[in-house]
Amino acid sequence: MRTPPENAQLALLLEVTATPKPGNVDRHRDYPDLRFEHFVAGAVGAAEGLRLAAGCPDEGVGADEGVGGDEDERVDVGIGAAFERAVAGMSQQRGGNTQFGALLTIVPLVRAASRGELSPEGAQAVVEGTTVADAADVYRAFEHVDVTVRDLPEGMDAPDVRHGGDAVPALEERGLSLSDVMAEAAPVDGVAAEWTRGFPRTFEAARWLVDGDESVPVPDRTARAFLRLLAERVDTFVIDQHDESTAREATRRARAALDGEEDPEALAEEFVDRDINPGTTADLTAGALFVALERGLTV
């Protein structure tokens, strides 16, 4: 039996393994400076943060942070701090941002699973329990890697995430919890949108994986789930990277690939060549894999 942090790590690894996922690094495709092995190293480095997300004590060699072996002494670290640690570990490779969005999707789900409440309601409860300190830690996490983001819409309370830790005083002054920040980002960020609604697309894609044909290898089922997610909603990362029209094209062509009107392999080649990277869809795919593994998907 794998623990929730182990399933979370496996989800990250299976996500990058699944092929073809048009526009993303996968078992058969790299970008020149963002390669498969960077994702592998990212998943290894993220493990400690994922254990913190589950409320496991930090057990690094020589750790002396006062974490006792007595279970009663355990204090859950905030999920913002767990996320920040996961991102710090993930970034120990030369590819840059590999799994920032995937970790932002998975960390609250790991916390829900560790409470025995891996459901839309359980995830919602984790989100609603977030604090200003969690928001501050997530802002600090942006300092570890270069994350492509858009300007928030006019009139928002939340400071620009690109300010990293410098934005913390503003967060504190305005009393913004992580769930407040996510609610503001939801219209322009597909992961934040999941946070505000109990992760509906993540849980739905998990069902596709669990209910899929047992004789089809999990990476193949995952690649199909990726296409279905992309076909049903524009990818906000493609909007950040390019524009709305490119994002709409990606969604239209994913649908054509599902309908057998396009070859998914050729689409994967073309999107990598054109640097059209539906990364938010990959983030939700990783989240769906985590939920599916927790619900008994066998590899």
Place this chain on the structure above:
Amino acid sequence: MRTPPENAQLALLLEVTATPKPGNVDRHRDYPDLRFEHFVAGAVGAAEGLRLAAGCPDEGVGADEGVGGDEDERVDVGIGAAFERAVAGMSQQRGGNTQFGALLTIVPLVRAASRGELSPEGAQAVVEGTTVADAADVYRAFEHVDVTVRDLPEGMDAPDVRHGGDAVPALEERGLSLSDVMAEAAPVDGVAAEWTRGFPRTFEAARWLVDGDESVPVPDRTARAFLRLLAERVDTFVIDQHDESTAREATRRARAALDGEEDPEALAEEFVDRDINPGTTADLTAGALFVALERGLTV
């Protein structure tokens, strides 16, 4: 900075990623019932045992095995027990034996690294410190997966590993430590041979990786190191699987691939088709990656 157990896990993952490795599962090749994702799940499942190999306390959720947070209370578990735990975790996937030999190579090196003595002498000291209890745990590990082995030569003291835990009374009666068992197996097993001599081939291949061209991705350097190892010595697993003559062919053709006389990709296809799997060479490659990562190889 990754810890030794993290580098060990990354080594397992980079080993299976490296392609082409003729006859082995890699980023581009599967066997029908032994697939890339089985190795990925194996590496995730092995992590807890690898942490035990480094002397880290077991921090599974709900663990109540009396491991205290106070460093002075820590007692290293034996490397046999750590190995057995790693194999038990590795086997939680449907492919069967993915990394038994790789873990047998890596576990003593993780212990040496955790003592700050990752050198042939340090590894030798770990081997010499093994006990009958370590041997018993390694025998028990054979019960978790179906491992291809040969009959030991006539007149050996060590019982057949295929007896698993049932062999423990014989081990105890004869007072055989794990290093005694490995010394007996050394003539017919390439991993055991490393155990008895301070892991010379593992450390040498690590040098190739560390000294390699920085502009060449680590998986490509790894695939070349695999070919070099195979070209210089017959693979004992191929002998177990087939016979001496097939193992000699594999070595001869690896040399031809290195010399540019054979296409390594075509060789990889052919060996998978013929089920010629130089698995011991892959085990040493994983060990070499671990040593190289500890010595600063960056991914």
